[in-house]
Amino acid sequence: MLLEVRDLHVEFRTRDGVARAVNGVSYQVDAGETLAILGESGSGKSVTAQAVMGILDMPPGRITGGEVIFQGRDLLKLKEAERRKVRGAGMAMIFQDALSSLNPVIPVGDQLGEMFVVHRGMSWRDARARAVELMDRVRIPAARERVRQYPHQFSGGMRQRIMIAMAIALEPALIIADEPTTALDVTVQAQVMDLLAELQREYRMGLVLITHDLGVVADVADRIAVMYAGRIVESAPVYDIYKAPAHPYTRGLLDSVPRLDQKGQELYAIKGLPPNLTRIPPGCAFHPRCPLARGLCRVDEPSLFEVSATRGSACHFWRECLDG
Amino acid sequence: MAELSKKDEPVDATPNVSEVAEIDAHSEEEAVAAIEAPVERGEPILQVRNLVKHFPLTQGILFKKQVGAVKAVDGVSFDLYQGETLGIVGESGCGKSTVAKLLMNLERATAGEIFYKGQDITRLSGRALKAVRRNIQMVFQDPYTSLNPRMTVGDIIGEPFDIHPEVAPKGDRRKRVQELLDVVGLNPEYINRYPHQFSGGQRQRIGIARGLALNPEIIICDEPVSALDVSVQAQVINLMERLQDEFNLSYIFIAHDLSIVRHISDRVGVMYLGKVAEIGTDVQIYDHPTHPYTQALLSAVPVPDPESREGRERIILTGDVPSPANPPSGCRFRTRCWKAQDKCATEVPLLAVPERFKGSDSPAAHESACHFAEEKDVVHAA
Numbered sequence: 001m002l003l004e005v006r007d008l009h010v011e012f013r014t015r016d017g018v019a020r021a022v023n024g025v026s027y028q029v030d031a032g033e034t035l036a037i038l039g040e041s042g043s044g045k046s047v048t049a050q051a052v053m054g055i056l057d058m059p060p061g062r063i064t065g066g067e068v069i070f071q072g073r074d075l076l077k078l079k080e081a082e083r084r085k086v087r088g089a090g091m092a093m094i095f096q097d098a099l100s101s102l103n104p105v106i107p108v109g110d111q112l113g114e115m116f117v118v119h120r121g122m123s124w125r126d127a128r129a130r131a132v133e134l135m136d137r138v139r140i141p142a143a144r145e146r147v148r149q150y151p152h153q154f155s156g157g158m159r160q161r162i163m164i165a166m167a168i169a170l171e172p173a174l175i176i177a178d179e180p181t182t183a184l185d186v187t188v189q190a191q192v193m194d195l196l197a198e199l200q201r202e203y204r205m206g207l208v209l210i211t212h213d214l215g216v217v218a219d220v221a222d223r224i225a226v227m228y229a230g231r232i233v234e235s236a237p238v239y240d241i242y243k244a245p246a247h248p249y250t251r252g253l254l255d256s257v258p259r260l261d262q263k264g265q266e267l268y269a270i271k272g273l274p275p276n277l278t279r280i281p282p283g284c285a286f287h288p289r290c291p292l293a294r295g296l297c298r299v300d301e302p303s304l305f306e307v308s309a310t311r312g313s314a315c316h317f318w319r320e321c322l323d324g
Numbered sequence: 325m326a327e328l329s330k331k332d333e334p335v336d337a338t339p340n341v342s343e344v345a346e347i348d349a350h351s352e353e354e355a356v357a358a359i360e361a362p363v364e365r366g367e368p369i370l371q372v373r374n375l376v377k378h379f380p381l382t383q384g385i386l387f388k389k390q391v392g393a394v395k396a397v398d399g400v401s402f403d404l405y406q407g408e409t410l411g412i413v414g415e416s417g418c419g420k421s422t423v424a425k426l427l428m429n430l431e432r433a434t435a436g437e438i439f440y441k442g443q444d445i446t447r448l449s450g451r452a453l454k455a456v457r458r459n460i461q462m463v464f465q466d467p468y469t470s471l472n473p474r475m476t477v478g479d480i481i482g483e484p485f486d487i488h489p490e491v492a493p494k495g496d497r498r499k500r501v502q503e504l505l506d507v508v509g510l511n512p513e514y515i516n517r518y519p520h521q522f523s524g525g526q527r528q529r530i531g532i533a534r535g536l537a538l539n540p541e542i543i544i545c546d547e548p549v550s551a552l553d554v555s556v557q558a559q560v561i562n563l564m565e566r567l568q569d570e571f572n573l574s575y576i577f578i579a580h581d582l583s584i585v586r587h588i589s590d591r592v593g594v595m596y597l598g599k600v601a602e603i604g605t606d607v608q609i610y611d612h613p614t615h616p617y618t619q620a621l622l623s624a625v626p627v628p629d630p631e632s633r634e635g636r637e638r639i640i641l642t643g644d645v646p647s648p649a650n651p652p653s654g655c656r657f658r659t660r661c662w663k664a665q666d667k668c669a670t671e672v673p674l675l676a677v678p679e680r681f682k683g684s685d686s687p688a689a690h691e692s693a694c695h696f697a698e699e700k701d702v703v704h705a706a
Contacts, residue, residue: 040553155644185415185580187641190624194640212554215583215626219633238630256558258587260625261703263606266565267587269558273523 001069002206003029003052003091003174008066010047010230012277013059019277021047023230024066026304029206031173034197036209036221036238038253042274044230045210049176052208053093054083071173089119092167094196096179098159102151108162109135109147115169134165138195157188161195168199174206181216193220214257218242223310226250229275229285232304236311246313246322248290284316292317355443355452359459363406363441363541369574370404370427370542375436377422381649394649396422398598399436401675404542409568409575411589411606413582413621417645419598420578424546427576428462429453440542458488461540465547467527471519477530478515481505484537491538504533507570509563525556529563536567544576549584561588582625586610594618597656598648600675604690611704612687614678614697617657623702635705655695663696671695 010022022044029035039045050056052068054075068075070090075083095101103111112134113127122130128147135143138161151159160180167175180196181189197220200207211217217224217238224241226234226249234247245251255268272289275281281288287297296316304312307322315321363369378393397419404410414420425431427438429445437444445456464470471480481501485492492500502512508529519527528548535543548564549557565588568575579585585592586606593603594617602615613619620639627636641660646652655673658664678697681689688699 040555157644185645186582186624187415187620188644190626190638190640191642193626213626214554214628218628218630219626221630242628242630253554254628256555257628258561258583260583260586260610260622260627263586267558267562269562270555271559273525273556274553 001028002031002033002071003208004067004069005048005052006067006069008048008051008068009064010044010051010056011062011064013062014278016276017278020280021061021230021277022051023280025227025230025232027225027232027235029174029208031206032200032204034200034207034209034220034222036211036217036224037227038211038214038217038224039227040212040274042229042277043227044277045227046178048227049093049178049208049210053091053176054087055093085119088115088172089170090172091174091176092170092172094160094163094167094175094177094180096182098156098163098183099151101163102159104151107148107150108154112147112162112166112169115166119170130169134169135162137168138162138165138199140165155188156184157192160184160188160192164192164196164199168203168205171203172205174208175200176208176210178210179212180209182211182213189216196220214253226253229280230277231285231314232312233286233314234312235304236307236313240308240311244322244324246307246311246318247315248292248317248321249286251321252289284314292320352450352452355448356455358441358443359452359455361441365407365572367406368403369406369441370576371437371439372403372423372427373401373437373439375400375423375426375438376434377419377426377431378434392649394647395598395651396648397426398648398651400595400598400600402593402600402603404574404576406541406574407568407572408590409577409588411585411592412576412578412595413580413585413592414595415580415621415645417597417648418595419648420595421546423595424462424544424576424578427544428460429457454488458491458538459540460542460544461535461538463528463531463535463543463545463548466551467524467531468551470531471527473519476516476518477501477505477522480519480530481533481537484534488538500537501533504536507536507567508533509559523556524552525560528552528560532560532563532567536571539571540573542574542576544578546578547580548577550579550581557584564588582610582622594621597645597651599656599693601657601694602690602692603675604692605687608687608690611701612690612699613702614681614688614690614692614699615657615694616661616663616696618692619700619702620660627703632705637700637702639702655693657694663694665696667695 005027008022008025012019012021025048037045051063109128109131112131116122116127116130132143132147140158140161181192221238223237225232228249234250252270270289275285283299284297284302287293302314302316304314305318307313307318375397376399377397378395380390381392382388383391412420426433433446438446440456478501481504482497485497502515505512510529549560577588589606591605592609594601596617602618620641623639643660646659652659654670655668658668673693673695675691675693677689677691
C-alpha cells in the first residue's frame with residue numbers, strides 16, 4: 001500500500017468554537033490507482049489533503065489523532081526537515097488556482113528548476129535544461145523560449161500544465177490534485193485531465209483527486225470516497241457507486257445533477273444545508289437532510305458498514321438505499 | 325498594433341430588421357405605451373440584431389490614441405420569445421457576460437439594435453428607458469459580492485421600489501418584501517437580517533427576490549448557480565423554474581455548465597469569440613449539433629456515468645482561445661478547428677441554416693455558422 005490514512009482527526013479553533021473539520025477519515029491508495037475524494041465545500045476534503053501533505057496551517061488547525069502511513073512510515077511522527085524531503089520527492093500536490101500558486105515575479109523556468117537545485121543539488125544550468133524538458137513533457141509549445149517567461153504570460157490551461165510539470169518534476173510516487181480543473185474552461189479541462197491521466201500511467205503514480213464534479217470523477221477514478229461533514233460516508237469502486245449508491249447523500253448528489261444527454265424532469269434537491277462544523281448534528285451528521293432518517297439516526301453515529309469486500313457505507317439503512 | 329484599427333471589418337450577417345414590428349416612436353408617450361403593452365406567449369419579446377460591443381485599447385498617457393479594440397461582442401443576433409428560456413453557453417472570454425450587460429443597458433452598444441417589444445432600447449432615454457429597465461431585471465453570479473453587506477435583506481429587496489414607487493406604495497413595501505421572501509422560499513421573518521447571516525444558496529434566493537421585486541417580464545441570469553454547491557444548485561434551479569411558470573417570465577440564462585443549460589433551456593445559443601456559432605432548440609444543439617465548436621464543447625463535458633467512458637467520442641481541441649483583440653480572419657474558430665480549409669480563412673460563415681439542410685425537417689436543420697456544417701452526436705455513447 002502506497003498511502004494509508006488511518007482515523008485522521010483535524011480541528012480548527014474559530015471564534016465560534018472548535019470546528020471539527022475532519023472526524024476520523026481513513027483511506028488507502030495504491031501505486032497506479034486513482035482515488036477520487038468527492039464532497040461539497042466544508043466537507044473536509046481539502047483539509048484532509050493538507051494534513052496528508054503536511055501543509056496544514058497550524059494554528060489555527062490541529063491534528064488531534066490518526067496516522068498517515070506513506071511508504072511504510074507514519075508522516076505525522078516525522079520532523080519537519082524530514083517531512084520536507086517527502087514533499088516534492090515522495091508526494092506532490094496540484095492546486096486549483098495555478099495563478100496564485102506560482103510566484104508572479106520569478107520566471108516559470110526558475111520555479112521549475114528550483115526543485116532540482118534544492119532537492120537534487122543540481123547546478124542552475126542543468127536545472128534550467130531539465131525545466132525545458134519538463135515543459136516539453138507537459139506539451140507547452142515552444143518550451144525553450146517560454147522557459148524565461150513569467151506566469152502572467154501564460155493562459156490558465158498552460159499555467160495548470162506548469163503546475164503539473166512541477167508536481168511530476170521529482171517523479172513522486174503520489175500526487176494529490178485538489179480541484180485541478182475547476183478554474184478551467186471545459187475544453188481546456190479535458191486537455192489537462194488527459195495529460196494528468198497519461199502521466200499517471202507512465203510513472204505508475206498514485207493519484208488522489210479531490211473534486212466536487214461528479215462528471216470528472218466518473219471519467220478518471222478507480223475508486224471514490226464521498227465525504228460529508230468531515231467523514232467518509234461511502235467508499236466504493238467507481239462503477240458500483242454510479243450504478244447503485246449505498247448512502248442517501250451519494251444518491252442525492254447523483255440525482256441532483258442535470259444530464260447532458262437527456263432533458264430530465266425536475267431535479268432532485270437535497271433539502272436543507274450542510275451543517276456548521278462547530279455544531280455537527282448528533283448521530284448521523286446527515287440525518288436532518290436525509291429522506292431515510294429514523295430515530296436511530298438521531299442518536300447513533302453509523303460506522304462505515306461493510307457492504308461488500310470493496311465497499312463501505314456509513315448508513316444504518318444502506319440496504320434500503322442500495323435497493324433504491 | 326497600429327494596423328489593428330484599420331482592418332476593423334464591417335459587420336457581417338445582414339440584419340433582418342424587416343420582421344421586427346417597428347413602431348416609430350415619435351413621442352415618449354407612445355414608446356412607454358408600447359413597452360407596457362402585454363406580449364402573447366410564444367411571440368418575440370426581445371429581438372437582438374447585429375449587436376456589437378468593442379472596448380477600445382488605448383496607448384499613451386496624455387494624448388490617448390486608440391490602437392485597437394477588444395471585440396467582445398461582434399455581431400450577435402437572436403430572439404427571445406415570451407415565456408421561454410434561452411440559454412447562452414460559451415467559454416470564458418466569448419462575450420456572453422457582455423451580452424448580458426448590453427441587454428440590461430449597463431453598457432452602451434457600439435452598434436446594433438436591441439428591440440424590446442419593437443422599441444430599440446439602445447436609443448431610448450428618459451421615461452421610456454426607465455420603463456424598460458423595470459421590465460428587464462438581472463440575477464448575478466456571485467451572491468457574496470452582489471448584495472450590499474451593510475443593508476438588511478428588507479432594504480436590498482425593497483430598494484427597487486425607491487426608483488419605481490408606482491409598483492409598491494410606501495406603506496405597502498414591507499409587506500411586499502415579505503411576500504417576495506416567501507415566494508423564493510425564505511422565512512419572511514428574516515427581513516431584518518444582513519447578508520452574512522445567510523448561506524450562498526440563500527443569498528442567491530435574495531438576489532432572485534430582488535430581481536422579481538418589480539414584476540419584470542425578462543430576467544437575465546448571468547451564471548446564477550455556478551458559485552453554489554451541487555446540492556444547493558438543484559434547489560435554486562428548481563426555484564427558478566417554478567417562478568418562471570408562476571410569473572410567466574422569460575429567461576436569458578447565461579452559463580458555462582452545459583448540463584445545467586440543457587436542463588433549464590428551451591433554446592440554446594453557443595458563443596465563440598464574440599459571435600454566435602450555433603443556435604437552436606435543446607434537442608437540436610445537444611443531440612444534433614452541426615458546428616464543430618459545439619461538438620468539441622459537448623464532447624469535452626464529462627458525463628456522470630463511468631459506463632460512458634468508452635464509446636463516447638472525445639474531441640480534444642488543441643491550443644487556447646485566440647485574443648478577442650485580434651481574432652482570426654474569416655471563421656473565428658478556424659485556428660482550432662480540424663475541418664478548417666482555405667475558405668474558412670477568407671469567408672466569414674453566416675449564422676444560417678446550412679445549405680445542405682435547407683427545407684429538411686431533420687433536427688440538424690438549424691442555424692449554424694460553419695461552411696462545413698455536419699451533424700455529429702458526441703453526447704451519447706455509441
